[in-house]
Amino acid sequence: MEKYHMCPKFESAFELLGKRWTGLIIRTILNGQHRFSDIEEAIPNMSSRMLTERLKELDKEGIIVRKVYPETPVRIEYELTEKGLELENVMDEIQKWAEKWT
Amino acid sequence: MEKYHMCPKFESAFELLGKRWTGLIIRTILNGQHRFSDIEEAIPNMSSRMLTERLKELDKEGIIVRKVYPETPVRIEYELTEKGLELENVMDEIQKWAEKWT
Numbered sequence: 034m035e036k037y038h039m040c041p042k043f044e045s046a047f048e049l050l051g052k053r054w055t056g057l058i059i060r061t062i063l064n065g066q067h068r069f070s071d072i073e074e075a076i077p078n079m080s081s082r083m084l085t086e087r088l089k090e091l092d093k094e095g096i097i098v099r100k101v102y103p104e105t106p107v108r109i110e111y112e113l114t115e116k117g118l119e120l121e122n123v124m125d126e127i128q129k130w131a132e133k134w135t
Numbered sequence: 136m137e138k139y140h141m142c143p144k145f146e147s148a149f150e151l152l153g154k155r156w157t158g159l160i161i162r163t164i165l166n167g168q169h170r171f172s173d174i175e176e177a178i179p180n181m182s183s184r185m186l187t188e189r190l191k192e193l194d195k196e197g198i199i200v201r202k203v204y205p206e207t208p209v210r211i212e213y214e215l216t217e218k219g220l221e222l223e224n225v226m227d228e229i230q231k232w233a234e235k236w237t
Contacts, residue, residue: 039159039177046233051153057141060149075141116236123228130225131148134218
């Protein structure tokens with residue numbers, strides 16, 4: 034019998050999305066929270082420092098972009114890229130499963 | 136504006152599924168690997184000790200069952216419960232996203 038090996042793409046996607054807080058942050062931005070303070074408030078158990086770190090990682094991975102609007106006071110918003118927006122189906126399936134089973 | 140808060144069901148599902156190796160183990164069992172040694176072989180970077188620990192957690196969560204077949208030598212297999220099988224859509228969406236973006 035030929036041995037089965039994990040698809041490396043699936044593995045690396047899971048490594049990214051499975052990191053603590055990452056899924057919740059993406060979900061929160063998908064739900065329309067774009068400012069640091071709003072994302073922070075939506076996930077009360079996560080520290081600000083952790084949110085800063087995760088946002089940097091997601092930016093580096095091309096899942097979000099940090100937009101700076103030169104207003105007074107300056108406005109900074111986090112938006113999902115196309116890569117990030119296409120995680121909506123993943124998040125919806127997790128939500129459906131969670132509603133039923135947790 | 137009413138403040139948005141993370142759905143606690145989503146949060147706890149993500150906490151469970153996002154744990155390192157858990158998603159890969161579920162995916163591997165969904166793909167038809169039911170024995171400890173076959174699951175282990177499909178995920179080469181994970182230690183046996185970690186696999187043992189994760190299988191216990193998944194059993195406790197009702198996502199898999201450990202079946203003992205009283206043969207000689209005894210045969211032990213890990214099978215997904217209904218709760219576990221219904222994660223297939225989640226895994227498929229992650230796979231689709233991963234194929235496209237990673």
